[in-house]
Amino acid sequence: xxxxxxxxxxxxxxQEYEYGFYTDIDSETFPSGLNEKIIRKISEKKNxxxxxxxxxxxxxxxxxxxxxxxWSSLKYEKPDFQxxxxxxxxxxxxxxxxLDDVDPELIKTFNKLGISIDEQKRLSGVAMDVVVDSVSVxxxxxxxxxxxxxxxxxxxxAIKNHPxxxxxxxxxxxxxxxxxxxxxxxxxxSDGSFCYIPKGVKCPMELSTxxxxxQAGTGQFERTLLIADKNSYVSYLxxxxxxxxxxxxxxxxxxxxxxxxxxxxxxxxxxxxxxGDKKGRGGVYNFVTKRGICHDRAKISWTxxxxxxxxxxKYPSCILKGNxxxxxxxxxxxxxxxxxxxxxxxxxxxxxxxxxxxxxxxICAGKSQGSYRGLVKISPRADNARNFSQCDSLLMGNNCGxxxxxxxxxxxxxxxxxxxxxxxxxGEDQIFYCNQRGIDTEKAIALIVNGFSAxxxxxxxxxxxxxxxxxxxxxxxxxxx
Amino acid sequence: xxxxxxxxxxxEGRSILKGVNLKVNKGEIHAIMGPNGSGKSTLANVISGHxxxxxxxxxxxxxxxxxxxxxxxxxxxEGIFMSFQYPVEIPELTVTNFIKTAINETRKAKGLDExxxxxxxxxxxxxxxxxxxxxxxxSRSLNEGxxxxxxxxxxxxxxxxxxxxxxVLDETDSGLDxxxxxxxxxxxxxxxxxxxxxxxxxxxQRLLDYIVPDFVHVILDGKVIKSGDKSLAKKIEDQGYDxxxxxxx
Numbered sequence: 001x002x003x004x005x006x007x008x009x010x011x012x013x014x015q016e017y018e019y020g021f022y023t024d025i026d027s028e029t030f031p032s033g034l035n036e037k038i039i040r041k042i043s044e045k046k047n048x049x050x051x052x053x054x055x056x057x058x059x060x061x062x063x064x065x066x067x068x069x070x071w072s073s074l075k076y077e078k079p080d081f082q083x084x085x086x087x088x089x090x091x092x093x094x095x096x097x098x099l100d101d102v103d104p105e106l107i108k109t110f111n112k113l114g115i116s117i118d119e120q121k122r123l124s125g126v127a128m129d130v131v132v133d134s135v136s137v138x139x140x141x142x143x144x145x146x147x148x149x150x151x152x153x154x155x156x157x158a159i160k161n162h163p164x165x166x167x168x169x170x171x172x173x174x175x176x177x178x179x180x181x182x183x184x185x186x187x188x189x190s191d192g193s194f195c196y197i198p199k200g201v202k203c204p205m206e207l208s209t210x211x212x213x214x215q216a217g218t219g220q221f222e223r224t225l226l227i228a229d230k231n232s233y234v235s236y237l238x239x240x241x242x243x244x245x246x247x248x249x250x251x252x253x254x255x256x257x258x259x260x261x262x263x264x265x266x267x268x269x270x271x272x273x274x275x276g277d278k279k280g281r282g283g284v285y286n287f288v289t290k291r292g293i294c295h296d297r298a299k300i301s302w303t304x305x306x307x308x309x310x311x312x313x314k315y316p317s318c319i320l321k322g323n324x325x326x327x328x329x330x331x332x333x334x335x336x337x338x339x340x341x342x343x344x345x346x347x348x349x350x351x352x353x354x355x356x357x358x359x360x361x362x363i364c365a366g367k368s369q370g371s372y373r374g375l376v377k378i379s380p381r382a383d384n385a386r387n388f389s390q391c392d393s394l395l396m397g398n399n400c401g402x403x404x405x406x407x408x409x410x411x412x413x414x415x416x417x418x419x420x421x422x423x424x425x426x427g428e429d430q431i432f433y434c435n436q437r438g439i440d441t442e443k444a445i446a447l448i449v450n451g452f453s454a455x456x457x458x459x460x461x462x463x464x465x466x467x468x469x470x471x472x473x474x475x476x477x478x479x480x481x
Numbered sequence: 482x483x484x485x486x487x488x489x490x491x492x493e494g495r496s497i498l499k500g501v502n503l504k505v506n507k508g509e510i511h512a513i514m515g516p517n518g519s520g521k522s523t524l525a526n527v528i529s530g531h532x533x534x535x536x537x538x539x540x541x542x543x544x545x546x547x548x549x550x551x552x553x554x555x556x557x558x559e560g561i562f563m564s565f566q567y568p569v570e571i572p573e574l575t576v577t578n579f580i581k582t583a584i585n586e587t588r589k590a591k592g593l594d595e596x597x598x599x600x601x602x603x604x605x606x607x608x609x610x611x612x613x614x615x616x617x618x619x620s621r622s623l624n625e626g627x628x629x630x631x632x633x634x635x636x637x638x639x640x641x642x643x644x645x646x647x648x649v650l651d652e653t654d655s656g657l658d659x660x661x662x663x664x665x666x667x668x669x670x671x672x673x674x675x676x677x678x679x680x681x682x683x684x685x686q687r688l689l690d691y692i693v694p695d696f697v698h699v700i701l702d703g704k705v706i707k708s709g710d711k712s713l714a715k716k717i718e719d720q721g722y723d724x725x726x727x728x729x730x
Contacts, residue, residue, distance in 0.1 A: 434571075
């Protein structure tokens, strides 16, 4: 058979491509780039039903038409979306024999965080027998959950095992074409978590505390769907205080929460992705869409501690659709060195007598920039809606910046909206006062920052709060010279 | 205990202290007086190790060791305490938490274990009753929204808790009414013993009616120009500083 040179070249390319895909089946990565074929492959590889494939393709066709948003105050080099590989199987962690083989810097941080030796081993991929124990602990918790009818699994498993629930709710809070990154996520999401709490069930434990192992390595396009059925309650923890050193520069996650009538969801996040080095090189771009919908008398509460990532673009929001529903947002965002964070929330009041509370604390050090960007919207039929917002910024040194952009749209005269904002600086006089009492500068900063953050830290579940507090101290180490 | 030899110091290029000499022994109470801008507060800050004050000449000795190079927190660990003229506010940091941290950081520096909560509590109770401090006060944010009197009482309370060997009180009497003054002075008297020393910096003689000094020094234009006993303070109260200025010339 005769080939033209052009055809030959093409054929070779395809061969290489197929080779890349088929022979490396358990290792790993698709060729980089994004097109319909890749999306079909992702879906196929995950054995997804046809509707899911179509749903992804739908998202992809919207994404193609969209432009990357640039309204935030973030400055970064836009990622080249054709250079990203859109599917990586969980990489096998390098198996290290003992903690002696682990990067000592990482161990130092673990110790400062007070993470147990066993957990240190697990997080850094050291082979150990104790894993067996912790897996069995996890299993016994899973038993407890399933007795109550709680479904808690990966979203891939949920698509296979509970397609009716996924199909009913996915994309209902964050539609495929909601925004550029959400559309991208919808097209290519790799994995994530799924949780369903049945009617009237109070989830007996903080979800995911004991499942940190499962949370690791979910990849750069994570998708979470959490449904609290009528009159149920769940507290969900996401993330990890331990430093995450991820190779993927771009993370675009989507989280959807559905709180049906009288349900309550508490969603806490500690984010500590690699922020780049002291000179601002490297680091993760974290572009996340998180949103929850509250039906009648339901409540959603977002609590977040953001210390990582080079660039953070994140606005966990609540749609207060039901009457008497409540939305809350408690946030601490720390930026140091060259980090940038543009974060905040949207509270969309649609129902009557809806209430929202926003407390945002920004701590900026080094040459970093932190912004609060929030929207409080009261729709015409949301009678007697109330909002309270408080945005405080704490600056360290003279080279960082804190910005507040509160947007308010009130279309109902009965609305009560309050907004308070403060900016303060850690003063040399405060530091000297502490020094004079025998408290060194680093510890003094920790005291001041902890005081500033106390209101938010108190919202976190106990064990998380302790780690988060230490995390704040570590993130700001060396920020005052 | 404290020995200052020919101390010169500058802040932002401006000379403030121009050769201060002072010797304070265990068990003594010294008063330092002088008109505004004479260098009294500067002296307190230099003894405490404030970095903005540059020592250009002279030496500071504490317990026979030179401390010129020690940082403020190291000096605090050695046993130097300063009661601030303007105590600083730290929001959402409780008085108790602050004192607890201060005590334990000092203990850590000395290689001791943290003080047990029980011991801490006992001590807090004992010292706070001495200064007529309400327990509610202890869970308030450090100095935030405190009245002038509360701030100063809090300073002396911290001193009582930390039990320093040398206490430098920088205008602790300013902004106090007579009742608060008595409480504060009483706190200082209770603290003072044969093993420690107090340096009281003040404008007015009235505090010295309660805290009776063994020595009174007058600072003028960055130098100790006259030292004497309690009667010197009395004379200043009656006649002001003019006669000293003339004498100096």
